């Protein structure tokens with residue numbers, strides 16, 4: 001089992017080791033993983049008569065970056081909400097189960113999920129915008145593994161604890177290039193800096209797995225590279241990363257494994273290239289009238305365009321021949 005420790009490289013920092021680890025995994029929805037950190041069974045969420053999520057089985061491999069993709073409305077955010085305890089499955093009483101590090105999380109509150117080591121980033125809300133960067137970081141510690149800290153306050157050991165937490169906050173702000181902004185209001189940060197703060201804040205609780213909901217949304221190109229390398233560094237230090245992202249170039253660039261959702265269900269899994277050429281995945285995106293660029297620029301090559309033109313011409317010729325006969 002690999003431990004996520006800042007600064008210590010994991011054996012999965014080696015791309016070859018990651019490829020070898022996942023090479024035996026079947027690229028099918030719900031496939032078994034060599035060492036799953038998260039296992040989900042029979043999670044269904046209905047809103048009125050509509051089923052937003054219906055996941056029969058999913059395993060997330062420890063120590064790698066897994067992307068959760070799918071067209072708009074596929075159920076990705078609802079699924080994140082369910083497994084992190086921010087929503088309850090409609091199937092709670094009919095067999096919904098999920099476990100993290102082998103520990104059952106059914107019926108668990110969001111704070112207990114975070115306490116177990118699975119944290120998600122949150123967009124900065126209005127009230128968080130009105131707080132300083134440093135206060136946001138301190139809240140990260142309180143909101144996540146806060147019980148210990150609150151107990152410490154009452155026991156009078158708060159001072160020592162707070163210093164330790166402050167030290168960690170400074171280290172993370174330094175690492176995410178936000179130290180100079182520590183006394184600024186979070187609301188004054190740029191889109192990319194806010195994403196960095198969301199990530200840094202989530203790390204205050206020393207998670208084993210971090211869940212990122214669209215980490216690149218609203219980030220300018222200059223900071224995109226920095227965010228991507230932060231995510232890769234976390235993985236290289238042993239953390240498990242699960243992220244939702246619409247930008248397929250980003251998905252192809254950093255994912256070790258991709259899980260595809262459509263209409264609430266997992267429809268495919270596998271390495272990015274395999275998944276994005278899977279007809280079921282292309283259908284899911286086209287069926288959702290989604291004009292997402294699947295990030296494969298070769299699809300736009302002259303040869304590909306020529307091939308498409310030839311196919312169209314052949315179909316037309318066939319139709320004309322049928323009409324004449």
Ligand SMILES: Nc1ncnc2c1ncn2[C@@H]1O[C@H](COP(=O)(O)OP(=O)(O)OP(=O)(O)O)[C@@H](O)[C@H]1O
Pocket residue numbers: 047052070071072073074075076077078079
């Ligand atoms: N609280 C709610 N009440 C009713 N319907 C909801 C609610 N939350 C989500 N839905 C519906 O559930 C479906 C899945 O939504 P969800 O936001 O999880 O999809 P998504 O894959 O995250 O989409 P996007 O990529 O656009 O963010 C959608 O049809 C959405 O309208």
